[in-house]
Amino acid sequence: MTVFDKELDTTGLNCPMPVMKTKKMLQTLGAGEVLHLLATDPGTRSDIPALVGKTGDQILETTEEGGKIHFYIKKAS
Numbered sequence: 132m133t134v135f136d137k138e139l140d141t142t143g144l145n146c147p148m149p150v151m152k153t154k155k156m157l158q159t160l161g162a163g164e165v166l167h168l169l170a171t172d173p174g175t176r177s178d179i180p181a182l183v184g185k186t187g188d189q190i191l192e193t194t195e196e197g198g199k200i201h202f203y204i205k206k207a208s
Contacts, residue, residue, distance in 0.1 A: 133192050133203040135167035136160065142199060146174045150182050153204075157186060162208040165191065170200045179204075 139156045141149035149170045156166055168179065176193075179202050183190050191203040 133165065133167070135203060136164040138167040138169070140169045141175075142169050142171045144170075145172050146178065149175050150178045153179060154182060154186070157188060157204065157206060160206040162206055164206050166202075166204045166206070168202040168204060170202070171198060175200055175202075 137156065137160065139152060141152055144152070149168070149172055153166070153168055156168075160166060168175075170179070180190060183204060187207045189205045189207065191205050192201075193203075194201045
């Protein structure tokens with residue numbers, strides 16, 4: 132399991148809320164910190180990588196378990 136600094140639970144929320152909340156949370160992270168994002172909206176499978184591509188941050192790992200999608204996003208330096 133990936134070690135993380137902050138966690139954001141967006142389970143039960145639909146587009147665009149998971150992306151908006153993730154973008155806001157990423158702005159609070161320091162360089163090199165990792166955000167663990169939990170989501171249930173199937174759209175996040177493509178929306179979160181698209182967001183990270185724009186912000187320059189990095190997805191370290193993506194997994195799915197128990198109907199939840201887990202993203203581990205590392206803040207760019």
